[in-house]
Amino acid sequence: MLTQLTKYCANCAQNIHLEVNDTATTFSDYENLIALPCNNCNMNVFNHIDLNTIKIDKQILDVWGKHPNLYFFEQDEEIILADEANIALFIDAIDNSNYLQFKKEILLTALCVLFYDNRVKDDGYTEEENEVRKGIALNILPYLKLKKGMIHKLPDWLLLDYIKDVLFLEIKILE
Structure with missing residues (x-):
């Protein structure tokens, strides 16, 4: 199952796209993903985070x-x-x-x-x-x-x- 997370860095305006193939992330376990700093400026300040969850079956x-x-x-x-x-x-x-x-x-x-x-x-x-x-x-x-x-x-x-x-x-x- 694929979960897509997009974080928008408030510091450098970098869009960070993460794809996770893990059932555990389906159930509100996004803290580790959200805690990852921007891979461009290494800051952890984001304007917003978009989450495209898997299709529920x-x-x-x-x-x-x-x-x-x-x-x-x-x-x-x-x-x-x-x-x-x-x-x-x-x-x-x-x-x-x-x-x-x-x-x-x-x-x-x-x-x-x-x-x-x-x-x-x-x-x-x-x-x-x-x-x-x-x-x-x-x-x-x-x-x-x-x-x-x-x-x-x-x-x-x-x-x-x-x-x-x-x-x-x-x-x-x-x-």
Whole structure:
């Protein structure tokens, strides 16, 4: 599996591209990569770091789902996981796996985020792209309606209020 990391040096503007072929780096173990200094000026001050993670597949998700201390990203993991390509995989994992409960909650929240992000027209997209986005939201909505009991029990720190405000109306959860 290939993970790509690009660091942008604040000192000399050098772009540093790293490719790592290691499953361990999939699970938030980027500290060693991030700690590497710039190979041009030897400073360790970066404007920002871009991370292109591997494609999530069932094998990787199964490892993650059964281990409490593995994270794709420790902060905002549900937002990072909210990708259209993962919808079927996440639904299957939520319904048919022996994952830890909080891992299922993260996957369900990722689907909620994906719904929220795609539900309305956005001027940053073309008309065709907005139609695709709307289709993504409509595709997820029936499943979210089926899971509304589980969604209602999601912790506040995981499913944020701005998403709840929209989603709860759509799936008919009254608070």
